[in-house]
Structures are given as C-alpha cells and as structure tokens.
Amino acid sequence: MSQKQLLSRLTATEDRLEILNLLAGSAFSSDVASESYWAKMFTDSATFDRGVKIDKGRKEILKIVNAPEQKMAIKAGMTHLAMLPHIKLKGDSAVATGYLLIVMPDSAASHVKLAGKGVSPGFSIYQVTVNNYTLARTLDGWKVIKRIVKPIAAEDARAIIQKAIED
Template identity: 35%
Template sequence: MRTEEPLEARLRAVEDRLAIYNLLATHPLSADTGERSLIDRIYTEDFTFDRGANLDGARGRDKMVALVERDAHRAAIAGGLAHFGNLPLVEIDGDTATATSYLALITPDVGGETRELPNHGSSKGFRIHRVLANRWSLERDANGWRIASRTVLPMDGQGPALAMLREVGQSLGA
C-alpha cells in the first residue's frame, strides 16, 4: 500500500485485509466444531482442498462438509483436536487474494504427566501432532471474501511444503 494512493483505496485495502484475516481465523472454528453453517459461510461452492499425496482432500463445499462430518474427524474433535494458526501473509489483487500461513494440529497429551500451573489448574498438557504450511486462494463475491482453494502440506523440512514456501518467497522478491 502506497501512501500516495487515495485515502479510499488505502482504507479499502485495510478493510480487505481485516476481512481476510477474520475469514481465515474462522477456518479453525469450522474444523474443530464441524459446523456446516461455518463451512457454508467461508468456502466457495466449488472450493478445492488439497492435503497432498497421502491424505484425501475435497472438491466442492459439500465434500468439505462430508470430510468434517466423517466419523474419524468427529473422533478427532471429541479427542480435543485444536487447529492453531498464525497470522497469514496476505497478497491482494483486486477481487482475488492469496494467503500463506502455518497451522499446528494440537491434541491433549493423554499419556502425559499431570502438572499443576498456579492459578490455572492441572493438565497432562498437549502435543503438537503436525505442523502444516497452507496456501489459500480467496475470492470476493457479493457476500464478501470466501476461500476458493487451499493447499495444506506437512512441514517436514523437504518436499512439497518447502517448495511451496520457496515459491511464495520468490514471488515476494526474497
């Protein structure tokens, strides 16, 4: 954003960025609750979800709903699954945008040693199950910003996730 741009354009860019931040912040809520109303609100109807070569994804919002309504995902939710994301890097181009972020899948450590934290009770703690790199494609329609596609790949120090992140860095001139 350049300061020589008109105030209206700068304000629109700030509003778009905040709307995208809020949109992407809704994703963990939709995944950790499986609520269809959240999924319907944040994804385009033809949304594509790519989880890499080893996990199935989804093509279409209804398939995304089916993915989070599966018994296996419901079991993960019941086990305390928490999607924990970071503030994304957002690139806006008119009515489209891309965002890059990380996501940690955190679960209660049922085998952990119980520990007391003063003034916060006791817990066996949590464990990070996986850390993932995300690349989001977003579109603005009459109802605002929605997620059109998402690629999520495991951070394993090599392979597709690292290639995806390097591509983002190169596009930024890094």
Template identity: 35%
Template sequence: MNDIKTLEDRLRAVEDRLAIYNLLASHPLSADTGEPDFIESIYTQDFVFDRGAGLSGARGRDKMVDLVESDAHRTAIAGGLAHFGNFPLIELHGDTAVATSYIALITTDEKGEERELANHGTSTGFRVHRIVANRWSLARENGRWSIASRTVLPMDGSGPALEMVRKAATYYADR
C-alpha cells in the first residue's frame, strides 16, 4: 500500500509542477496583453508585486490590474514590449511553492539598422531592455495554483538579485 501512496504522491508532484509551469508561462502573456481578466485569473486576491527600489509595485490583485492597465504600461505594450522567460526552478511544499526564474524584457529597436531575413521580412531588430530575476510564491486555492507574490530584481550584478538567486541555488544541496 505504501507504494501506491508513494506513486500517488509522485503523480501529484508531477501534476503540480506542470500546473505551475503553465501558470508561470502565462505570466508573459498576461503582462504583454494587459488583459484584466487574465490578470485576475492567475493572481491571489492579496497578491504582492515587489519590483525593488525605483519601480512601483502592487499590493492586491486589483492594484496589479491597475498597473497593467496604466498609461505607462499600455505605452510599453504599444512599443513592442515582450517578456521572455525561462523554465523556473520549482520548490514544492504541499499547497505552497516557490519558483525562481529569469525574464528578459525585450522591445523593438527602432534605432536599429533595418535588415532582411529570408522568408521572414525586414526588421530593425530587438533589444534586451533588461533581465530580471524573479522569486515567485505560489499557493493552491480551490484546487488551482495562483501567484501569491513576486519579487523582481534586475540582474545588474548588485547584491539583492544575486542573493535572491543564491536562495534557489541551494535547492539541490539537501537532495
């Protein structure tokens, strides 16, 4: 009977990871479209968004909706904003989880030299505006994973971002 429980636990962990991968993969789409219903469907009611010093964040799902509906964010979207993420490292803890990842903020390079790529048209290219480290806290609510908080720090060589990434680097230390 223990083998069945172990198998059930293992299957639950696989299902949880897949659900969290899908959830975090949806974040760039929600940020780049600014669709309020999308935002409301992936964040907890008391969601906290911490973008570090110098950038405003949000406290509460409604404030996150306000942030992505702001004129400034709409201007960024209209300018070709694209959030490009990597696979996160996920630490499961029952009905909560923590994930660490990077996101590159990419935008069109209107000052770039126009180039043609065979069968793909012409473009002035894109530029990486910045790369950020993310620490996501997730919670299972009503059988579904949601984002409870997110800390975002620029990968600029400064201490705070490196410390946040170092927390994830200990994941395999006890395994």
C-alpha cells in the first residue's frame, strides 16, 4: 500500500470518527438543551427540516433547543437514543443517515424487575425517526449544513434510508 493510499484511509477513518462523535453528542445535547453544542454542530447557514417546518440558519435552529417545550419534555424524562448512522464520505462532504428513538417514562407502563438491578419504571418509545445529516468539513471540523428528520411512518422516510445505502 502506498503512502498516499494509507493517508487517504487514515483520513477517512478519522473523518468517520469525528462525524460519529458529533452525531452522538447531538442526541445528548437534545436531552440537556445544550445551546453551546448545537451552536458548534451547525454552520451559520444550516437548515433543519422537521417536516412541519424548515428552520433556516443557526439562530433559528437554536430556538428549537431553547424552546420552553423542549425544557418541559426534558423535565418529563425525554431521552434521545441515536443508532449508529450509515456514513458516506466524499472529499470534504459527507452524508450520515440513522435512526433516532425518543424514549420517555410512562407511568401507565409496567414496571420491570431485573435480578440484581431492582425495579425500573416503565418506558415508552414516543417516536422513531430517520435522521439524514449533510455535513461539510470546515476549518473548525465537521459541521452539519442540513438535517432532515422524518418519522419512520412518513411517506418518504424509507426512500431516505434506501438512498443512504444504495447510492
């Protein structure tokens, strides 16, 4: 293997790790309403397509994490569970597609007892979504320039998944 090939493979590996870490932090940042994380994650001109609304620009996107409804959902125990995304690298751009589950405590759900662990309250999956991130390499590392979130039951959700793995 040539030095050029080795460097290319090493760069791709580092890029994937940086993107994985960025997106893993995205789920956590939603659960603690971290404006500073979101500010670092998105470019100034990023868009966030939530189906019912497209937020344009970092300032508008930050309103999502700062919304009173977000803080109420966090207080109620909302938790985002990100699945490993499928990542396609192409030079200084990338597309990452994965599932995101939103889980919440459910007082009507059965409590579960696990030997040696005790009893846990019941939880429910509030929503399963397909998340599609378009990223760009910047001077400050990888940043999200576009994010699309679709409920798994949305008409075009499966097409997003298929494009992620087939194109």
